Amino acid sequence: MNIEDIKRSENKVYSKPELLNDTPMHYCPGCSHGVVHKLVAEVIKEMGQDNNTIAVAPVGCAVFAYKYIDVDWIEAAHGRAPAVATAAKRLNPERLVFTYQGDGDLAAIGTAETIHAANRGENITIIFINNAIYGMTGGQMAPTTLEGQKTATTPYGRRIDLNGYPLKISDLLAMLPGTCYVTRQTVHTPASVRKAKAAIRKAFENSMAGRGTSVVEVVSTCNSGWKMSPEKSNEWMVENMVPFYPLGDLKNNSEK
């Protein structure tokens, strides 16, 4: 049997999403970004929004998200993606508009833009990658870094008396009347990937239906920043991140 025989369509069990192009990703092996990119690309296509989407990229590890998913993108300044998306959606209400942001972008430098966009109930989706660290700049403390977690700027572990508390910003966003759907997911097992995909779909449907702001937090790994193997990172995430950032819907008014 040669390779061409194997490649027949009836043997196909998986294919790369159409909107995910062939540009080699800069993400570290084991990073959660690649999986989330794939899910976003799949959901856009499955919803038929591939020629109707404006995506907003952050500053951080996902700064080059626009290189990988073939829709129109706007690269925002650090933390400003929700403001950029606010205007893009208000001026183009028929489009699917979403931001893709990390914890530093969304929960530190961009806290004001995040909270106010959500509080206005902008009809956008915020995909929020929470890996509890600044990945792009080399593993410094993030607002979501856990107590005791070692980073480049907390080399002896995060101390509450010095650095304050880790910020559960999704809990805060869920309290705002402008949000219709706030959920916390992971992508470390096949089952969790399926759940995360369903969450992204629900969020995008809310945005198109004009129900308000949807937030999909993905509790993620950063094996490079955490200085662990991908496998060990998944274990560490389940043992340490998930108890502090419990999974599931924090708010679901998707049907209203």
Add this chain to the structure above:
Amino acid sequence: MKGNEAIAHAAIRYGVDGYFGYPITPQSEVLETLEALMPWETTGMTVLQAESEVASINMVYGGAATGKAVMTSSSSPGISLMQEGMSYIAASELPALVINVMRGGPGLGTIHPSQSDYFQATKGGGHGDYHYIVLAPATVQEMADFVGLGFDLAFKYRTPALLLADGIVGQMMEKVVLPPQRPRRTPEQIKEQCPWAATGGSAGRKPNIITSLELDSAQMEKNNERFQRTYRLIEQNEVRYQEYFTDDAEYLLVAFGSIARICLKAIEDARARGIKIGLLRPITLWPYPYEAIARMADRVKGILVVELNAGQMIEDVRLAVEGRVPVRHYGRMGGIVPNPAEILDSFESQFNL
């Protein structure tokens, strides 16, 4: 009406798609007037009070990135907050209009009129090598007219424009002829005019990506060279200024914005006493009318630059004059506006008349 109100009316009539702003004295009437006129009911224009000037300018960035005609307005401290976003808009080659109704600084300063943001406006207040086309209105009529002119130039060169007004012309009430109402552009017209825009309607083309990021230094230098070619073109084509009484002038005043009108009164008084003074009023502060001032430098005995600051535009005048005649400065700061007699006193004492 007030200059600030004229801006709001002119924006709606131009067919602007979106305004995003945050209140600050002395320009809050722009946002207030827009909210009162409710243009979303008539032209479909979006008006939004943002949570900060930082958010406002990034909303402008986001809207402009989709090919829409968008604007913001603020006053000096707010414009300082916008500098990062203004750099991004220039670097991403987006057309947009920013309005600064200047107040006295530095810091929180005063709410009274000033021209002390000239350096920030004309030399690039944010990071990197970039320019905004800077228009300086002197009348309420020009406040209205320059909204359209600013957008026309911004879309022509795919580069942002800045309307540099001051608290006097923002708050002053004058008669004004408003431009006729134009329809907002249709999605088809935007697609035609802005084929680069991230409109989201990507069928039949490659995705459009609006970004100022480029990690390849060789490419980033090429990008910068492209920006500079645009700037040289603007310098060639778009210098605007107005001369008053310069035909027989023995001395020249150079002033921009509302202060130029006070200079005109001073010139009238001087001429009544036989002192022949002319006025050159730059309308574009960038590109700057260097050549016009250089020509005048060959004909006059001295130049007095009058500004509401400690001496900012005088640097450009000196660059134009290249030492051929004495160039002096009369400036007031902190929100103080001089009267014509004070300008004339300063002129006479600095030139020993």
